[in-house]
Amino acid sequence: MRVVFAGTPEPAVPSLRRLLESGEHEVVAVVTRPDAPAGRRRTLQRSPIGALADEAGVEVLTPAKPSDPEFLDRLRTIAPDCAPVVAYGNILRPAALAIPAHGWVNLHFSLLPAWRGAAPVQAAIRAGDELTGATTFRLEEGMDTGPVFGTVTEKVADDDTAGALLERLAVSGAGLLVATLDGIADGSLTAVPQPAEGVSVAPKVTVDDARVRWSDPPLAIDRLVRSVTPAPGAWTEFRGQRVKIGPVSTTGFDDLAPGELRVEKRRVLVGTAGAPVALGTVQPAGRPAMPAVDWTRGAQPAAGERFE
Structure with a gap:
């Protein structure tokens, strides 16, 4: 499939790398947050996903908002079959969601419907969960409410930090995401609605x-x-x-x-x-x-x- 990958921080890198190495899917463009000031000198710096896309020679799109008309027009021109998403950092509205033929497929670092929201790994550790994982699901307007394609599980160690656990989930989740796209491409995978029970929310962690x-x-x-x-x-x-x-x-x-x-x-x-x-x-x-x-x-x- 022709895919447009959306992501921004380091945990999204294993997924994009796996897709770039995949012989089944062609990454035709990447969507990421705009370059942002970093370091003591506050110089503009490319996101980790943008930097990897530059190395691979893939077109990088950095809309201030994914609802910007110019971005939507470019996305329609590219006409991706599917758009995988990993920690992009912006909300996608219906106009964008409708463009890929097979929709936007999000990799979320929890076992949905547990820990919907911005900080699922942090929430799992703080709650003392013994098991967590990652989920691929089709994006819709609700927050992490879309139907599920697949999951992968990961034990939470007694000494796990959010950084260590997220690093493992980013790698195992990358394999899940590619397998999900494979299943969508050959028609063997169908998304299943999330259960109504077991919903929990993980809002962004503040200072x-x-x-x-x-x-x-x-x-x-x-x-x-x-x-x-x-x-x-x-x-x-x-x-x-x-x-x-x-x-x-x-x-x-x-x-x-x-x-x-x-x-x-x-x-x-x-x-x-x-x-x-x-x-x-x-x-x-x-x-x-x-x-x-x-x-x-x-x-x-x-x-x-x-x-x-």
């Missing part, structure tokens, strides 16, 4: 969502921190300044108050609503992340001092 509440139980803190690693990154405040923290580990019983710090020879403990947790890394503003013990050598927390 405020990533703030650690030390009055929470240690398991909840562990899941929160892992769910927002690497982005936007878990954070707390120390002496009125924001610091980011990496994944923590749970410990045995202790009597620290929520947020209270205790510096030991080889670890740094923080009190919670239950047993304290041991910090992994700490990143003060404007500095690189460092082991928690190294951070305390400079910060020198006083006895009884707390994260806020």
Whole structure:
């Protein structure tokens, strides 16, 4: 099939790469978010998908909105058979959805109808799910509500961060997406409506969502921190300044108050609503992340001092 691929960030790269290597499908164009400022100098930078398409010599379309008339006209001219989508980052309206002959096929990183929305991997970790996966489905106007073509499952490890889990899902999901397009092309695959039961929603994670509440139980803190690693990154405040923290580990019983710090020879403990947790890394503003013990050598927390 002739396909137009829509995607933007790094997790979409394995899918586009698999399609470019496929002998069954021809990627005739790529749709991605416009170049955006990046780095300290704020120079315009191509999205990971746009950069890969440039390397492959594929036409790159970067509409400010996918409802722009010029973009829709170009898409009609290209006349793709199908349009696979992986983390594009823009809402597709009916005018765009109607153009590909076989519609737009989205790869979503959850087992739908669980965790519809922008942050399914983060939500799965924060909820303590033991199993997650990826789903291919036909896009429609509702948020991740379209009929399902196929799924692939993935176990959630006890130490998984959102970044590590998403990296695995991006690879396994790429295989699922190509297999889905194969099935659409040869007529062997039919989309099935999602069940009405088991619906959950995973909205975009904000910076405020990533703030650690030390009055929470240690398991909840562990899941929160892992769910927002690497982005936007878990954070707390120390002496009125924001610091980011990496994944923590749970410990045995202790009597620290929520947020209270205790510096030991080889670890740094923080009190919670239950047993304290041991910090992994700490990143003060404007500095690189460092082991928690190294951070305390400079910060020198006083006895009884707390994260806020």
